[in-house]
Every structure is written in structure tokens, then in C-alpha cells.
Amino acid sequence: MASRKKPNLKLHVPEESIVPVIPPANLDTRTTITIGDKTFDVEADDLEKICDLGRGAYGIVEKMRHIPSGTIMAVKRITATVNTQEQKRLLMDLDISMRSSDCLYTVQFYGALFREGDVWICMEVMDTSLDKFYAKVYKHGKSIPEVALA
Numbered sequence: 001m002a003s004r005k006k007p008n009l010k011l012h013v014p015e016e017s018i019v020p021v022i023p024p025a026n027l028d029t030r031t032t033i034t035i036g037d038k039t040f041d042v043e044a045d046d047l048e049k050i051c052d053l054g055r056g057a058y059g060i061v062e063k064m065r066h067i068p069s070g071t072i073m074a075v076k077r078i079t080a081t082v083n084t085q086e087q088k089r090l091l092m093d094l095d096i097s098m099r100s101s102d103c104l105y106t107v108q109f110y111g112a113l114f115r116e117g118d119v120w121i122c123m124e125v126m127d128t129s130l131d132k133f134y135a136k137v138y139k140h141g142k143s144i145p146e147v148a149l150a
């Protein structure tokens with residue numbers, strides 16, 4: 001069998017861009033968001049749903065407009081029940097979002113807030129996601145290069 005050269009799929013993330021962030025112990029019903037040079041307060045009541053973006057194992061993701069500023073964002077809504085496993089999962093999700101907020105290869109995390117027991121994670125909207133894009137690529141008989149997938 002011919003030997004295949006292993007592709008270099010390592011992503012190079014500069015050390016200084018990895019900033020450890022501790023998830024907030026008390027999420028509030030509002031959060032302060034900074035996008036570029038604009039900073040504003042976001043309250044769940046100021047967010048209106050535009051459409052559904054998708055559904056994950058622990059929450060639904062919706063495209064929303066922050067009415068006062070006109071900012072469009074993706075909001076992942078996770079129902080916080082008393083189930084500790086779910087709480088853990090939720091905090092892990094938040095933690096990952098926050099930790100990776102400076103990574104070039106992930107969406108920008110804007111902030112999180114509590115809404116009637118649910119946690120809303122606000123983030124940058126992607127043009128598409130791998131699950132949707134992959135289906136299009138496959139339909140056209142194409143493939144995604146491994147380096148892009150990595």
C-alpha cells in the first residue's frame with residue numbers, strides 16, 4: 001500500500017490570544033456587548049426574533065435583531081432546569097464560547113444573559129454552518145478540503 005503523507009492540520013493560535021475567562025457566577029437579565037467600536041446594553045426584551053438558525057442537543061439558535069441598535073446576532077437559548085448535568089453542560093458551553101472569543105476561527109461571543117430561567121448566549125451570525133454547507137457541497141458532488149475542515 002502506498003504511504004500517504006499526513007497533512008498538517010494544526011491550527012496555529014498565537015499564545016497571547018488565549019485568554020482564560022471565568023464564566024460569570026451570576027448572569028444578569030442584561031449584558032453589555034461590544035462590537036467593533038460600539039458598546040451597548042442588551043436586554044432580552046429588546047431582542048426580536050427574525051428566524052430560526054438551527055437546533056442543537058441543548059438549545060435552539062435564532063437570528064435576532066437588537067431593536068435599539070439594529071444589530072443582528074445569533075442567540076442560542078438554553079433552558080436551565082434544575083438538572084445538574086444540564087447546568088454543567090450550559091456552563092461548559094458558555095465557557096467555551098467565552099474562551100474562544102479571541103480565536104480567528106470561531107464566531108465572536110458577544111455576551112450572555114438570563115431570561116426567565118433560560119440562558120441566552122449572544123454571538124456573531126455565521127453566513128452558514130458546516131451542517132448546512134456540507135449538504136450543499138455534497139449535492140454538487142464536491143468535497144471540502146481537509147485543511148478547511150480542520
Ligand SMILES: Nc1ncnc2c1ncn2[C@@H]1O[C@H](COP(=O)(O)OP(=O)(O)OP(=O)(O)O)[C@@H](O)[C@H]1O
Nearest residue numbers: 053054055056057058059061074124125126129131
Ligand atoms: N452563530 C451562528 N450563526 C448561524 N447559525 C448558527 C450559529 N450557531 C449555531 N447555528 C446553527 O444552529 C445549529 C445548532 O447550533 P448548536 O450550537 O446548538 O449546535 P450543536 O453544537 O450541534 O449542538 P450542541 O452544542 O447543543 O450539542 C447549528 O448546527 C447551526 O446550523
